[in-house]
Amino acid sequence: MDFFLDNTRRLFDSLKSLSLWNRLFGWGQIKSQLVEANGELQKLSATANAIKAENTRLENTLSVEKVALKNVQDGFNRVSTELEVIKTSQHHQTEKLKELQDKNVTLETLNHQYLKRGQELANELNGSKQKLETQDKYNQELKEENSKLKKEDEFRRQEYSNAMASLREIQRKIQDDREQEQLIKNQAEILRIRKLKETWLKHEENVKNRMRAICHRHGIEYVDKVPFKGKPDNTVRINDEYIIFDAKSPAGDDLSNFPSYVKAQAEGAMKYVKEENVRKEVFLVVPTNTLEYLETFEYRLSDYTVYVIARDSLEPMLLTLRRIEEYEFAEQMSPEERENICRVIGKFVHLSKRRIQIDGFFAKQFFELVYRTEADLSKDFLEKVAEFERSEKLNPPQEKREKQISTKELEADAEKIQGEAQQKGIDMQDNLLMKEINKLPLYFTTEPDKSQQDLFE
Numbered sequence: 001m002d003f004f005l006d007n008t009r010r011l012f013d014s015l016k017s018l019s020l021w022n023r024l025f026g027w028g029q030i031k032s033q034l035v036e037a038n039g040e041l042q043k044l045s046a047t048a049n050a051i052k053a054e055n056t057r058l059e060n061t062l063s064v065e066k067v068a069l070k071n072v073q074d075g076f077n078r079v080s081t082e083l084e085v086i087k088t089s090q091h092h093q094t095e096k097l098k099e100l101q102d103k104n105v106t107l108e109t110l111n112h113q114y115l116k117r118g119q120e121l122a123n124e125l126n127g128s129k130q131k132l133e134t135q136d137k138y139n140q141e142l143k144e145e146n147s148k149l150k151k152e153d154e155f156r157r158q159e160y161s162n163a164m165a166s167l168r169e170i171q172r173k174i175q176d177d178r179e180q181e182q183l184i185k186n187q188a189e190i191l192r193i194r195k196l197k198e199t200w201l202k203h204e205e206n207v208k209n210r211m212r213a214i215c216h217r218h219g220i221e222y223v224d225k226v227p228f229k230g231k232p233d234n235t236v237r238i239n240d241e242y243i244i245f246d247a248k249s250p251a252g253d254d255l256s257n258f259p260s261y262v263k264a265q266a267e268g269a270m271k272y273v274k275e276e277n278v279r280k281e282v283f284l285v286v287p288t289n290t291l292e293y294l295e296t297f298e299y300r301l302s303d304y305t306v307y308v309i310a311r312d313s314l315e316p317m318l319l320t321l322r323r324i325e326e327y328e329f330a331e332q333m334s335p336e337e338r339e340n341i342c343r344v345i346g347k348f349v350h351l352s353k354r355r356i357q358i359d360g361f362f363a364k365q366f367f368e369l370v371y372r373t374e375a376d377l378s379k380d381f382l383e384k385v386a387e388f389e390r391s392e393k394l395n396p397p398q399e400k401r402e403k404q405i406s407t408k409e410l411e412a413d414a415e416k417i418q419g420e421a422q423q424k425g426i427d428m429q430d431n432l433l434m435k436e437i438n439k440l441p442l443y444f445t446t447e448p449d450k451s452q453q454d455l456f457e
Helices: 006-016 020-025 027-201 203-218 258-268 288-293 311-324 335-376 379-391 407-423 430-438
Strands: 221-223 234-238 241-247 281-286 298-300 305-310
Touching (some): 006 027, 027 335, 203 234, 203 241, 203 281, 203 311, 258 288, 258 298, 281 311, 288 335, 305 311, 305 335
Parallel strands (some): 281 305
Antiparallel strands (some): 221 234, 234 241, 298 305
């Protein structure tokens, strides 16, 4: 190993050959060589230290390699032992391999059979796949159709729900309208009954006022205080005879007993006719709207006769009775004159009853028309109709005292109305109208219909 000690060698060579002269004058060169040799020695020392460290490392490495070598040797011994075991088992494996080869031949035969069966199954599988694809496609179509049907069903359910909600709302509205209509009918019926009651309660006073007005207008004597026992409601004096007009009205809503009440009052009129100078004919004045509940309008009793008339018949009846006053004595009248008087009175009674019958019929028709209007028209129309109804006002002719109704004026008005009706195409032939009206029965030929009687109960 060369450690590059050239300077050190040169220093030793120089010192060997150093003369005295060189010692005196060549020391500087020796000194320079000493410095260089010192540097080389230091390098050598460093190199020795490095070699020593390397040697230590190598010794450590050698120890590790020795341990590894021992491990490898142990592994080799173990592998050798295992190899012997494997060689021993290889013989058994060879025999087993032969057995396996025999089994392999059998398995190959079976495998060929299985492959053949597998091919068949593969073919069947392909067919099943095609069927499955077809079935999946069909199922998809069914799903789409089912989804569509579900949507349609949901839409129908929604429509049904909306329709049912609308139906319930309509039913509720119809029920409310019916209840409102029934309430209006009930209120109208209650109002009508209340007005009837008021009319019946004021019937006696109204009859008295009307008779006073008629007597004043036609110059008939009205007797406030009769000179005989009893106190009839109204009494007039014609041809020195006192004629009794008693006002009778129902006591309550139930009109079923009113005919019996009228009959009892007719029988009770005996207390008046037995008095002196009292005419043997008594008149019971009843409200016009009660005539339909009466079947008998004339009661022929043993000593007198009672007639049931409406308040509207007072004036023609009083005028007919005053006609008798023109004769000084009743016995002076000829049979023909008596018959004429009876004919006139009968005509007045018949016309009054006919007028009552026709007015009652039209009153019912107008009531039905009012109810039908309230039931059939919508709320908006009813409000508009009510608005016009409130703005309308009828001004019928007023009856003025001390003024006689002119027959000529009435005839002129009738002819004017008839002319206007004919211009509008309305048939106003008197003969035809009289013929048709006379076909209507005035009296019941069978048991009267009491279907409306519950309105007064």
